[in-house]
Amino acid sequence: MTQLALVIDLAKCVGCHACAVNCKEWNTSGTFGPLPDGEPYGKEPDGVWFNRVQTYEVGSYPDVEVFYFPKSCMHCKDAPCVKVCPTNASHKRAEDGIVLVDYDECIGCKYCSWACPYGCREFDEYAGVMKKCTLCVDRIYDEKLPEEERVPACVKTCPSSARTFGDIDDPDSAASVKVRDGAGYMPMPESGANPSNRYLAHRPVKTALDEERVIVKKHQFVEEAEKTDRPQDPEYFDFAG
Amino acid sequence: MKPEFSIILLTVLAGMAEGVLFFLVGADAITLLKGGAVSFDIMLYGVILSVALAGLGTMASFFHLHHKSRGIKAIKRWRFSWLSREVLLLPLFIGLTVVYGICAIIGVATWLRLLSGLAGVFVGLALGISSGMIYCSVRYIREWANPYTPINFVVIGLAGGSVILLATLELVKADHDLIMILLRMAIPVTVIAMTAKGMSYLYNSTAYSSTTLQSAIGAWRSDIVLMDTGCAYENYNTREYFHKSGKKIERAMIWFVMTVLFILPLSMLTLDYVAVFNGHPSTWGVLAALSMLIGGLAERWLFFVQGNHVQNLYYGRFVDKNGKNPILQPGKTAGPLPPVS
Numbered sequence: 001m002t003q004l005a006l007v008i009d010l011a012k013c014v015g016c017h018a019c020a021v022n023c024k025e026w027n028t029s030g031t032f033g034p035l036p037d038g039e040p041y042g043k044e045p046d047g048v049w050f051n052r053v054q055t056y057e058v059g060s061y062p063d064v065e066v067f068y069f070p071k072s073c074m075h076c077k078d079a080p081c082v083k084v085c086p087t088n089a090s091h092k093r094a095e096d097g098i099v100l101v102d103y104d105e106c107i108g109c110k111y112c113s114w115a116c117p118y119g120c121r122e123f124d125e126y127a128g129v130m131k132k133c134t135l136c137v138d139r140i141y142d143e144k145l146p147e148e149e150r151v152p153a154c155v156k157t158c159p160s161s162a163r164t165f166g167d168i169d170d171p172d173s174a175a176s177v178k179v180r181d182g183a184g185y186m187p188m189p190e191s192g193a194n195p196s197n198r199y200l201a202h203r204p205v206k207t208a209l210d211e212e213r214v215i216v217k218k219h220q221f222v223e224e225a226e227k228t229d230r231p232q233d234p235e236y237f238d239f240a241g
Numbered sequence: 242m243k244p245e246f247s248i249i250l251l252t253v254l255a256g257m258a259e260g261v262l263f264f265l266v267g268a269d270a271i272t273l274l275k276g277g278a279v280s281f282d283i284m285l286y287g288v289i290l291s292v293a294l295a296g297l298g299t300m301a302s303f304f305h306l307h308h309k310s311r312g313i314k315a316i317k318r319w320r321f322s323w324l325s326r327e328v329l330l331l332p333l334f335i336g337l338t339v340v341y342g343i344c345a346i347i348g349v350a351t352w353l354r355l356l357s358g359l360a361g362v363f364v365g366l367a368l369g370i371s372s373g374m375i376y377c378s379v380r381y382i383r384e385w386a387n388p389y390t391p392i393n394f395v396v397i398g399l400a401g402g403s404v405i406l407l408a409t410l411e412l413v414k415a416d417h418d419l420i421m422i423l424l425r426m427a428i429p430v431t432v433i434a435m436t437a438k439g440m441s442y443l444y445n446s447t448a449y450s451s452t453t454l455q456s457a458i459g460a461w462r463s464d465i466v467l468m469d470t471g472c473a474y475e476n477y478n479t480r481e482y483f484h485k486s487g488k489k490i491e492r493a494m495i496w497f498v499m500t501v502l503f504i505l506p507l508s509m510l511t512l513d514y515v516a517v518f519n520g521h522p523s524t525w526g527v528l529a530a531l532s533m534l535i536g537g538l539a540e541r542w543l544f545f546v547q548g549n550h551v552q553n554l555y556y557g558r559f560v561d562k563n564g565k566n567p568i569l570q571p572g573k574t575a576g577p578l579p580p581v582s
Contacts, residue, residue: 020471045473052471054555058462066468069458071555084378086315086325107315108307111324113481114242117381117452119552122477128307188457188551191381199459 003097003169005196012162015068019154023051026153031138048122050133067202073120073133074195081112117191244545247304253537254298259365260402261291266358288342323374330368337361369395382548389441400434403427408530435503449562457554467557483558487546502536
């Protein structure tokens with residue numbers, strides 16, 4: 001069985017919301033769009049997003065850490081939303097395990113969203129159908145795109161490479177290796193939905209600078225000042241750090 | 242959960258329609274056993290009442306759908322989804338009620354009439370159970386996912402139906418014996434419904450989901466504060482799963498429901514019983530039915546408001562085992578949260 005999913009490293013996520021924004025951009029103009037907005041520039045902006053980044057603070061002062069939790073459809077193996085759909089609009093693809101909504105079948109009863117423990121389905125009031133993350137099914141199989149770009153928009157855009165896309169049922173895929181090496185976990189395992197997306201736990205990442213290997217390049221103003229006989233402004237040296 | 246008026250109307254009215262048919266067929270059978278017969282016009286009134294209630298409920302249900310023309314597709318997965326079963330059983334129930342009415346009008350054999358009536362009652366009970374199971378099968382809402390939900394849907398429907406049928410009989414000045422038969426059934430059934438609902442409220446006062454924010458995001462620290470929900474103001478998830486103004490009056494509404502749905506109608510039915518027993522015409526049943534209708538709508542509204550979905554954990558709207566919720570207690574927890582309408 002193939003089960004495509006996302007593996008998200010919470011230690012690498014910097015909370016920039018680029019995945020959420022790029023998801024919205026791609027899917028609004030993609031096959032499964034649009035993702036409508038109500039009053040986007042008003043006081044009460046309200047819109048459909050397939051992906052949202054939530055921010056949590058753990059610990060108490062002074063040992064406080066902030067971490068980010070990007071949450072999109074988990075493409076559960078025992079998807080409860082698929083089980084309750086009265087029309088078969090919500091379905092799980094046998095070939096790759098992606099959970100999709102057929103907008104032509106959906107009657108807009110919202111029952112699937114009640115059955116989802118993760119709150120990953122958002123209703124489109126304008127089209128009257130339920131919408132959700134498609135794992136960019138219109139990107140990952142698009143043969144017009146170069147091979148390395150056939151990944152979901154959120155994975156493509158992530159600046160810190162926190163997101164990995166792959167088949168988690170294939171033990172040799174990059175996603176599975178990450179899960180295995182980084183002790184990937186599933187959120188809310190007691191939900192019984194058997195979510196496919198995995199998270200690598202948030203852990204403190206120490207960055208140490210090796211002083212000897214740091215190349216300090218003098219600022220051009222400093223270099224110019226050193227060449228001339230002009231009295232050197234101490235502020236220039238601040239640039240060089 | 243956000244209460245939706247169309248669903249409230251559908252479940253309350255369809256439940257009462259089931260109750261009306263149940264007690265109409267019951268009164269029919271008991272009268273036959275006693276050697277009499279329910280008059281032709283009473284049968285007609287009863288069937289019209291049941292069909293009207295169920296029809297109004299069906300109309301209301303269409304307002305819940307955003308693609309009304311596709312409504313028929315909802316019966317596709319009747320083998321798997323309780324919602325499909327409800328959609329399938331509702332027209333079947335109306336159809337069988339009409340058949341029962343036709344049997345009474347054209348005067349077919351008694352056994353045939355009773356058989357069609359019993360089939361209608363059976364489908365009506367199945368409809369009530371599937372309505373309840375729609376909510377009972379949402380396992381992420383502890384207030385819904387318990388056996389009381391389908392039981393309550395059925396018994397409150399039966400109680401409401403019995404009292405509404407009684408009110409109709411009193412309005413059309415039906416036979417004294419028939420009213421007595423109905424009263425003797427309506428009072429115990431209302432008491433049973435009150436007990437079931439009371440037990441459900443007791444259960445809900447202590448039931449809570451064992452899921453925590455720690456498990457929901459996989460961070461095993463005791464002190465986690467939600468700082469940002471990932472939306473600038475509101476989204477579908479904050480609106481659909483949490484009803485702030487309803488949550489604030491939840492406790493008061495429990496007493497309102499218990500009073501208006503059960504205690505007031507029961508006192509009126511007792512007065513009615515005393516009056517009818519002494520041979521006086523009485524219209525207490527009409528008042529009881531009005532009270533039950535209001536109480537029934539309030540009960541279903543509260544049923545939705547009480548639903549506490551685990552996805553609320555991600556938005557700081559989850560009510561924990563102590564009955565505490567950050568949104569409802571501003572200033573008691575740290576962390577900015579978006580305003581709730």
